[in-house]
Amino acid sequence: MLKAAKKNLIERTRYPLTDSHGRTRSTRELLRRFVPYFRPYLPVLIFDLFCAALTTICELALPVIVRYVTNLAQYNLSALTVSVIVRIGLLYLVLRIIDTAGAYFMANIGHVMGARIETDMRRELFAHLQTLSFRYYANAKVGQLMARITSDLFDVTEFAHHCPEEFFIAGVKIAVSFVILLSVNVPLTLVTFAVLPIMLLCCYKFNRRMRETFKESRWQVGEINAQVEDSLLGIRVVKSFAQEETEQQKFDEGNRRWLALKKLNYFWMGGFQATTRGFDGLMNLVVLVCGSLFLLRGAIVPGDFVAYLLYVQTLLTSIRRIVEFAEQFQRGMTGIDRFLEIMDEQPDITDSPHAIPCEHVRGEIDFDDVSFSYEDDAGEVLGHINLHVDAGQNIAIVGPSGGGKTTLCNLIPRFYDVTSGSVRLDGTDVRDLQLHSLRSHIGVVQQDNYLFSGTVLHNIEYGRPGASREDIIRAAKLAGAHEFISALPNGYDTFIGERGVKLSGGQKQRISIARVFLKDPPVLILDEATSALDNESERIVQQSLDTLARGRTVFTIAHRLTTIRGADRILVLTADGIAEQGTHDELIAKGGIYKELYSMYSDMR
Numbered sequence: 001m002l003k004a005a006k007k008n009l010i011e012r013t014r015y016p017l018t019d020s021h022g023r024t025r026s027t028r029e030l031l032r033r034f035v036p037y038f039r040p041y042l043p044v045l046i047f048d049l050f051c052a053a054l055t056t057i058c059e060l061a062l063p064v065i066v067r068y069v070t071n072l073a074q075y076n077l078s079a080l081t082v083s084v085i086v087r088i089g090l091l092y093l094v095l096r097i098i099d100t101a102g103a104y105f106m107a108n109i110g111h112v113m114g115a116r117i118e119t120d121m122r123r124e125l126f127a128h129l130q131t132l133s134f135r136y137y138a139n140a141k142v143g144q145l146m147a148r149i150t151s152d153l154f155d156v157t158e159f160a161h162h163c164p165e166e167f168f169i170a171g172v173k174i175a176v177s178f179v180i181l182l183s184v185n186v187p188l189t190l191v192t193f194a195v196l197p198i199m200l201l202c203c204y205k206f207n208r209r210m211r212e213t214f215k216e217s218r219w220q221v222g223e224i225n226a227q228v229e230d231s232l233l234g235i236r237v238v239k240s241f242a243q244e245e246t247e248q249q250k251f252d253e254g255n256r257r258w259l260a261l262k263k264l265n266y267f268w269m270g271g272f273q274a275t276t277r278g279f280d281g282l283m284n285l286v287v288l289v290c291g292s293l294f295l296l297r298g299a300i301v302p303g304d305f306v307a308y309l310l311y312v313q314t315l316l317t318s319i320r321r322i323v324e325f326a327e328q329f330q331r332g333m334t335g336i337d338r339f340l341e342i343m344d345e346q347p348d349i350t351d352s353p354h355a356i357p358c359e360h361v362r363g364e365i366d367f368d369d370v371s372f373s374y375e376d377d378a379g380e381v382l383g384h385i386n387l388h389v390d391a392g393q394n395i396a397i398v399g400p401s402g403g404g405k406t407t408l409c410n411l412i413p414r415f416y417d418v419t420s421g422s423v424r425l426d427g428t429d430v431r432d433l434q435l436h437s438l439r440s441h442i443g444v445v446q447q448d449n450y451l452f453s454g455t456v457l458h459n460i461e462y463g464r465p466g467a468s469r470e471d472i473i474r475a476a477k478l479a480g481a482h483e484f485i486s487a488l489p490n491g492y493d494t495f496i497g498e499r500g501v502k503l504s505g506g507q508k509q510r511i512s513i514a515r516v517f518l519k520d521p522p523v524l525i526l527d528e529a530t531s532a533l534d535n536e537s538e539r540i541v542q543q544s545l546d547t548l549a550r551g552r553t554v555f556t557i558a559h560r561l562t563t564i565r566g567a568d569r570i571l572v573l574t575a576d577g578i579a580e581q582g583t584h585d586e587l588i589a590k591g592g593i594y595k596e597l598y599s600m601y602s603d604m605r
C-alpha cells in the first residue's frame with residue numbers, strides 16, 4: 001500500500017543519492033566526521049549539557065513529589081502538615097527557578113555554539129572551493145554550491161545545537177524513568193516496555209526513507225538555485241529573445257518537482273509521526289488497563305499508580321521529542337552529507353611537496369612532447385606538442401575553432417595539467433613551481449573578463465591587492481582607461497554594477513587590461529582579447545594591449561588575423577598539432593593553411 005501511495009504522490013526523477021564518486025555515507029560516518037567540529041567548543045558543550053541535566057532533574061522531580069504527597073495522604077495523613085506542604089512548595093519553586101535558568105542558557109549559548117560551528121564549516125567549505133580546479137567547476141553548478149554553503153549549513157547549525165541536547169535529555173529521562181518505573185512495579189514495567197522494540201524498529205525504517213527524500217529535496221533546492229542563477233545572469237539574452245515564458249516554465253517545473261519531493265518527504269514523516277503516536281497511545285492503554293487490574297488485585301497502591309502514570313508520560317514525552325527531532329536530525333544529516341560531498345573532492349591541481357617559488361622569472365616557455373585530454377576516456381585535444389618560446393617573444397596562435405589554442409595556453413598557468421610531457425617556465429617544470437607563485441607571474445586577458453560587483457578602483461586593484469591609488473591610476477593610464485574612468489560620475493569610485501553591467505564592452509576590457517598592468521607579469525596570455533569589440537573599441541584596446549605586451553613573453557590567440565601580423569612567430573594549431581609556424585611573411589610565402597585563413601579573413605572584411 002505504501003508503495004502505491006508513493007507512486008501516486010510523485011512522478012519521480014532519481015536524484016543522485018551518491019556523490020560524484022558513487023559513494024554513500026552512513027549515519028555513523030556522518031556523525032564521526034561531524035563530531036570534531038565540536039572540539040573547539042567543548043567547554044560550551046559541557047555547560048550546555050550540564051544545563052540540560054539540571055532541567056531534566058527538575059522535570060523528573062515532580063512525579064516523586066506527587067507520589068510522596070499521595071502516599072502520605074493515604075497512609076499517614078497526620079504527617080501532611082501545612083509546614084510540610086510549604087516546604088514542598090518551596091522546594092518545587094527552587095527547582096522551577098533552576099529549570100528556567102537552565103533553559104535560558106541552553107537556548108542562548110547552545111544556539112551561539114551552533115552558529116559558530118556553521119561559521120567554521122562555511123569557512124572551510126569556501127576555502128576548499130577555492131582550491132578546486134577548472135576541471136571541477138566545468139562539471140559543477142554554482143547554484144548547487146550556493147545551496148550547500150547557505151541553507152544546508154543552516155540546517156547543520158540547528159542540528160549541532162539540538163542534537164547533543166535532545167539526545168542527552170531524552171536518554172537521561174528514558175533511563176531514569178525506566179529505573180524508577182522498575183522500582184515502583186516490575187511486572188507492569190516489563191509489560192509496558194514490551195511495546196518499545198517494535199516502535200524502535202518502525203522508527204528506524206521510516207527514518208531511512210525520510211533521509212533519502214530529504215536529500216532529494218535538498219538537491220532540488222540546489223537545482224532551483226542553479227536555474228534562477230542561470231536565468232538572472234542571462235537576463236539580457238532572455239529578454240532579447242523574449243524567452244521570459246520559457247524561463248518561467250523551466251522554473252515552474254523545478255518548483256513543482258520540489259513540491260512533489262516535499263510531499264513524498266512529508267508522506268514518510270507523517271507516517272513516522274502517526275506510527276510513533278499510535279505506539280504512544282498503545283503504551284498508555286497498556287499502563288491504564290494493566291495498572292487498573294494490578295490496582296484491583298492490590299498489586300500496586302494508588303500513590304504508586306499515579307506516580308507510575310506520570311513517569312510513563314515523562315517517558316513518552318521524551319520519545320515524542322526524539323520523534324519530533326527526527327526531522328531536524330535528518331535535515332542536519334543531509335546538510336552534513338552534502339557538505340562532505342564537496343569536502344571529499346580532492347583538488348587535482350596542487351603544489352607538489354618539493355614545489356619551489358618562481359624567482360627572477362624571464363619568461364622562457366617550453367612545451368616538451370605535451371599531450372592533453374580533458375577526460376581520461378576522451379580523445380586527445382593536444383598531441384605531442386613541442387615548442388620553445390624565448391623570453392620576451394610575441395607568439396600568436398591561430399587555427400580552426402576547437403583546435404586547442406585556449407587549451408594549450410591553459411597549461412602554462414596550470415589551469416589544467418598535461419596528460420603527458422611537460423610545460424616548463426625558465427627551464428623548470430611548472431608542476432615543480434608553487435602554484436600561487438606561478439600564477440602571480442602570468443597575466444591573462446580573455447574575451448569576456450569577469451568584473452566583480454564593486455567600484456572601478458576595487459576591480460583594478462584585484463591585479464595587485466593593496467596597491468596604492470597612484471599605482472592603480474598609473475595602470476589605468478597605461479591601459480588607456482583613465483580618460484573614460486575620470487568621466488564616470490564618481491571617477492574611480494564609481495560602482496560598476498554586477499559583472500560591470502554599467503560599462504561598455506571596450507571599457508570593461510580596458511579595466512581588465514589595467515588590472516594586468518598592475519599585476520605586471522612577465523608572461524602574458526591574450527585569449528581573443530579584442531574579439532567581442534567593435535572596430536573602434538578594438539583599435540583602442542589593441543593599443544593598450546600593444547603597450548602591455550612590451551618586454552613580456554606573450555601568447556596571443558586571435559581570429560582577427562590583422563592584429564597578429566607583427567608577431568615574432570605565428571603558430572597554426574590544428575587537431576593534428578602545430579601544422580605551420582613562422583612569421584607572417586614566411587607563412588604567406590609558404591602558401592599553406594595560414595595563407596588560406598588569411599585570405600578568408602581578408603575576403604570577409
Ligand SMILES: Nc1ncnc2c1ncn2[C@@H]1O[C@H](COP(=O)(O)OP(=O)(O)OP(=O)(O)O)[C@@H](O)[C@H]1O
Pocket residue numbers: 138374375381400401402403404405406407408
Ligand atoms: N572544459 C572542457 N572540458 C571538455 N572539453 C573541453 C573543455 N574545454 C574545451 N574542450 C574541448 O577541447 C577542444 C579544444 O578547445 P579549445 O577551447 O582549446 O579550442 P580553441 O582552439 O581555443 O577554440 P576557439 O577558437 O573556438 O576558441 C574542443 O573540442 C572543446 O570542445
